[in-house]
Amino acid sequence: MTGTTPPTAPRKIQPDPGLDDALARLDESKIQKVVQRVLANETGARLKAYVETCVRCGLCSDGCHYYLSHDGDPQYSPVGKVKQTIWELLKHKGRVSPEALRRMALVAYTECNLCRRCAMYCPMGIDTAYMIQVTRRICHLLGVTPRYIQDTAHSHAATMNQMWVKEDEWIDSLLWQEDEAREEIPHLRIPLDKDGADIMYSVIAPEPKFQTQLIYLAAVILNESGLNWTMPSAPGWDNSDMAMFTGDFEIMGRLKRKHFELAQRLKVKRIVMGECGHAFRSVYDVGNRWLGWRSEPVPVVHAIEFYWELLTTGRLKVARKYEKKVTFHDPCNIVRGRGLHERPAKWSGPFVRISWRCIPTGNITIAAAREAESSTPARRTKPSGWKA
Amino acid sequence: MHAVYGFVVGPLAWIAGAVFVLGLVFRLWVFYDLARRKDPMVLEYMSPKYALRSILHWSIPFHPVNSRRHPVMTAVTFLFHLSLVFTPLFLGAHMMLMDYYHGLSWPTLPDPLADLLTVVVIGACVFFGVRRVVRPEVRYVTTAKDWAILVLVALPFVTGFLAYHQIGPYQAMVVLHILSGEGWLMAIPFTRLSHMMLAPFIRGYIGSEFGAVRHARDW
Structure with a gap:
């Protein structure tokens, strides 16, 4: 003691x-x-x-x-x-x-x-x-x-995405990124609404809203891997879910239904999603259950698992490993939500300090605690000793 | 005193035993029924394989990460629970009572060992009590109920120890010992002590979620 x-x-x-x-x-x-x-x-x-x-x-x-x-x-x-x-x-x-x-x-x-x-x-x-x-x-x-997270939930309810992205803005963003990428890789395509593709790639709304180049980067990986993939143009493309975090399960259900039905309409074999952890939790674990599906009606593959698959099957080769040490912060939703913690460690060369220090990004730092801040969520943890 | 003794080893013992056994069965049924009606997810996702995996891993002291972070607590908790269950079941004097009344007998612990295990239980209760005061995170969530349960668990062992060593009024101590033991048994199904019956299911469920759905460890 x-x-x-x-x-x-x-x-x-x-x-x-x-x-x-x-x-x-x-x-x-x-x-x-x-x-x-x-x-x-x-x-x-x-x-x-x-x-x-x-x-x-x-x-x-x-x-x-x-x-x-x-x-x-x-x-x-x-x-x-x-x-x-x-x-x-x-x-x-x-x-x-x-x-x-x-x-x-x-x-x-x-x-x-x-x-x-x-x-x-x-x-x-x-x-x-x-x-x-x-x-x-x-x-x-x-x-x-809290108002900020509620605003994102309202956006989900009104637009089926988290960031009030309108339908034409979404399509325009994809075409824009395709254009940009073709400067670098002339044959690159971001195929929209391709029927019967193997993969539907879905993202979270902050990607088109704030970090549009992430879509470009994903398109490069998917193209270079020679995969038969598509991105949907219709609402349902956003896999994120702030409603799950506010406790608005009704909206959560609508979101997940839209997402899965979009994939089913496109007759894709599986959904590959970007890195967002909380979105993965909603799609893989929580939203599907609320709708009465035991597991996802269309298989959902998280980015880490997907990249792991590309790297281990040789579809994608890494030209140069990142040499500096990387800290891997505890991503709760894919570690405790899917057991994916070992993959990044195995694949990143000199890596790795795995730090079990959460950076509570999705639902707190970005959303809930914007205004309703009673603490400093992103404080660092200190090492602790033995205790009785 | 003899009449009181006769009552506590006679009718009250039957009542305590019945409340204990039927109480456990009733409470299990309540939880099963509630799970079936209100939380069907629990039954749907319960996976015997991963439930047992989780229970097994947590049955090994100093194996789960958190049990290594609290080595003293881990040691005390394991010794406490083992002594708590085995001492009363395998105490020579208890077996002799059962032999006398019902003609049942089974191998028993040597008295000095049983005595030692009793001290272990009492010592562990003292440790838990001190921990409740000293550790802020435990003090913050401790209520009168927690103290009552700690006393209730310690009492049969304290009185048993005193009676065995003939410290204090022997007959009263024996009666008090039996009474508190019976009180303890009757409390198990209806208090936090029901973790005796529910903990395997709680762990089994979280183990199933972690193992079968989330492909992660929970220890």
């Missing part, structure tokens, strides 16, 4: 219109109604078993990068966050004040990114991320979501 932890630090709570406006419209009985509805209709054996058997041993703490990066502040430990959210809701049968709900929303949206690492640290295997997700679901149904 070594080390003492500083007392829980006071928080700087910034205003967030997404939370403030919604909370102003709520009272205890409205909150209670929704909490009870979710608990009765959407939770069952898992929540009951997790809540009733957790022995409060605190052993999940070391799994959490928030806990480690806040010098062991117990409010950030996985079980500490469950205590502040779902236990609180259960204890009061959902009858909590809007102010209490604000705290829960901040914990659920900005202090846990559902990475599921704590599930690997819990001796019983309790899935804490699931309980935080239930809290997010409740917050969503009450309209209490």
Whole structure:
């Protein structure tokens, strides 16, 4: 038993219109109604078993990068966050004040990114991320979501992509990248809506919006590998899913249905997706289940797995390896979501320091914590010693 | 005192045993039924192969990453649980009672060893208690219930130890020992101690998710 932890630090709570406006419209009985509805209709054996058997041993703490990066502040430990959210809701049968709900929303949206690492640290295997997700679901149904991430969810609902990219802008971006790439590789094509191709390549909306050259780069790889591939022109091309993170499962379902049906309409054999981890989680693991598919109705291959396949089958040869050391930050959704951590390490030459330090990009740094910031999500973890 | 003794080893023992066994069966059924109706995903994704893989890996001390990060806690927890289960089952005096009342007998632990294991359980309970106070992440989530359960688990061992060594009023101590043991048994199905029955299923489910769906380890 070594080390003492500083007392829980006071928080700087910034205003967030997404939370403030919604909370102003709520009272205890409205909150209670929704909490009870979710608990009765959407939770069952898992929540009951997790809540009733957790022995409060605190052993999940070391799994959490928030806990480690806040010098062991117990409010950030996985079980500490469950205590502040779902236990609180259960204890009061959902009858909590809007102010209490604000705290829960901040914990659920900005202090846990559902990475599921704590599930690997819990001796019983309790899935804490699931309980935080239930809290997010409740917050969503009450309209209490940080504004920025909610805006991306609204975009999903209105456009079927995350970044308000219009249909003509999307097609135009693809043609533009094809044009650019042909300067370098004259025979390169970005085939649109090709019927019966082997592969449908799908991306996240920030690619056409902010990093359009990534589409160019992917097109180079797919062309050089001599693959029969296509990209869809219709909505459904975006595989990302911020609705999954806000707790808006209805929109999540619509998104995933659109995505898979697009692939089925094009009669492709499989979907290859870009690097986005959270999108992979939604397509591979979560969205399909919400729709009642046991696994993906069209096989989904994540970029890392796909590049691995290209490299090991010799379809793609690497001219020159990157010589400097690379740090591989723990990408939760493809490591704990698909076991892909060893591939980059094997393939990158001098590599590799695998750092189990999450950079909670997708749903927190970029989205939820833009405004609703109660902590500094991207703080670095420090090495920790043995503890009893 | 004899009447009280007769009651605790007689009717109350039957009641405690029945509550324990039927309680476990009832609670298992409750969880199965709830899973079937509300969480069919749990049953759908449960994979015996990966469930057992996970349970097996977590049954080996100092094998999972987190058990190596907390070596003292790991050692204490394993010793505690093993002693907790084996000492009462294989204690000579307990077997003799069963032999006397029901004519059942089985091999037992030598008394000095049983005595040592009892001390291990009590010592582990003290360790858990100290940990609840000293470690901030544990203190933060500790409630009165956790203390009550810790006392409930320690009590039969403390009273058993005192009775065996004839410290304090012997007869009262024996009665207290039996009473607390029965209280402990009856509490198992309905408190956090139900992890005795549910932990394998919780681990089995997360092991199935990690193994069969996500192709990742969970230890």
